[in-house]
Amino acid sequence: MADLEQNKQVVVSYYQTAFDGEPEKAVELYVGDRYIQHNPMAADGTDAFIGFVKWIRGENPQLKLEIKRVFAEDDIVITHSHLTLKPGEPGQALADFFRVENGKVVEHWDVIQDIPSTSANDNTMF
């Protein structure tokens, strides 16, 4: 169980550090010897990740990533998060899956959905 909690901490630190504006530091501290990317918008490797975060933060300096919940099993950590590019916008719901090997992130999958401005229920997407 200790490893699962440690893996969660690695992933949360990696993800939040990057989106808070320090993607190079996040990669240096928390990514392993490779970064296998399944997000279809990004190439493999950390350069594409760093470039993406810098670009999206440049376009949206008030960007805010709120990691709502974190789960772990075996070598996988799952996060369910709310990304807001501009204050007051509904933002996006994100599910991310990270594979952690020897305490470092080595692989990433995600699913991203724009949050609609109206909903058929009162529960929010989180």
Next chain:
Amino acid sequence: MADLEQNKQVVVSYYQTAFDGEPEKAVELYVGDRYIQHNPMAADGTDAFIGFVKWIRGENPQLKLEIKRVFAEDDIVITHSHLTLKPGEPGQALADFFRVENGKVVEHWDVIQDIPSTSANDNTMF
């Protein structure tokens, strides 16, 4: 650990049975005394879920749900799935989170993304 494996089985059976075309049976066997819905397109309760599955299968009789991986922690089960409405289409990537209480599904969140026809990497979204 037994409960986690049992919860995974409940969720996989629920989800696959419903999308294979028997949503009423899925609800009867696997849903608890309430169904809290976070998908913004659906109302709370199982009636909306059954109606949605019947509608989408009616529109897409060759619909196929492939659950790629399943994780569990505490009372939450997470699935990462590929939904194809029509053969040959890229389909959608789905991340679903289910809360299981006393062996029954009682709450559901999801994140849904259309899979683009081209990708910046060769790894697929799964």
